[in-house]
Amino acid sequence: MSDIQRGHSRFHAVRSRLEAMAIKPGPRGWFLEFLVFGFKQGWACLFGGLMLALLLGTHLFWPDNAPIHRYDALTIGAVLIQIAMLAFRLETPREALVILVFHIVGTVMELFKTAAGSWQYPEASLLHIGAVPLFSGFMYAAVGSYIARVWRIFDFRYTDYPPAWTSYALAAAIYVNFFAHHWLPDIRWLLFAATALLFWRCQIWFRPLHAHRRMPLLVGWGLVALFIWFAENIGTFARAWTYPSQNDGWHMVGIEKLGSWYLLMIISFVLVSLVQRPKGLDQ
Template structure:
């Protein structure tokens, strides 16, 4: 039996058994494949789901008289979750290293954006840098964890992927614009155009069950950005942070924020690509026996 270096868990083995199950063609097979897609997506976003559950749970139930600030409690819990992800081999050490970069990249941006008044953290904390509580870095890490895990679990392959150096240059330009647009013209429309030019033909191939399916990578990024926006609404409702228009009371985050999350998704994707291979689709992707089904556990 092949050694499994990551996701060596009971749930991962259950997933492998389900993936190898014989499914009759027709609507039953399609339904089972859709259920597997949802199961694997949920398993991939475990880190983020736990963080959201903590935000909501502490918002409703954390005692105001507790000797430990809520934000500090969230930081310690997020750290425990990260340790657990490593201890239970849900993430590889290379993935953890990239997630560490997410912490740094996210925290630097948080320091700048809070100083510029883009958003605020309304509660007190001891574990913070400037006006930024340390748990905020783990929210960026949750995005990185999801991308790294979903890449492996769905055995991502790519067709029409541009030269990798172009994606690195694009990600750097996007990150610089997050800061520079406060003094210089906002070039995000140009960045969207360049993104479409580079990745317009790129297809992402993912394996929910026995065979790879394909969708435009640009669409995949949009769907993830949409769900991050949903999560952001939950987080701001839980008073994790507030935008200026939420100072007088919670209101839905503007859908325009999805544009920022879309650009951040590109940065996140490029960072994860440092440790996750950009592989082509199987030569015979219509044949479910043309590749090793256990590959998604690696």
């Protein structure tokens, strides 16, 4: 049995023991439930966590005289992670298909944004399309992997979810605006308003332990966008990519990028919803 298989088995053994425990109401029970929540969140972030470890590790320790470029090593490493996720059943084939769509959608956006000068990849590579190294698509795929896995691990349910076609239309409009705002007026504030109008009543129900808890879906998206912003700062520190303002030295990415990540979260969520159909509490 490989190390990954043993880790997967240990995770399920620990989760089974935790979920079998009798939890009494009160501070001790709430604290234990919070620990289980964090444990499951960490497991859902496996793909993204491994990608961040690759970015940091190669930034700090990749030798200058290595036989392959660092960016190419990141691409190979990302492919191996994806193969392992499927081989050890950490993702289902349907989830992997959605993640492939994420990779394609993300790579198209990268090609456009790098051509427009929004950001750049400062290192050389052989495995690239235009100015975009192929590992970049896996960073979008990591977001898709997280959403697909956390949806399944926490048994997501929804109340007051809007008609599915409206969410598809919203996601399409957001994606188009990422390109069109370079020539046309940026309508992101209208998109935020449309998002609030569609989802302001929607509650997401998640099960950290025995019982489902609820949270406004708009708040949940905001929290995930915040953590993606943290990951973005790690990525730019590791020079996986850089913004023009970082050419003279690294500094934290502006908090205004949270808006972009929030809108990207909606696209990501809607893509996953094509596979993980939103269910109500009574289903």
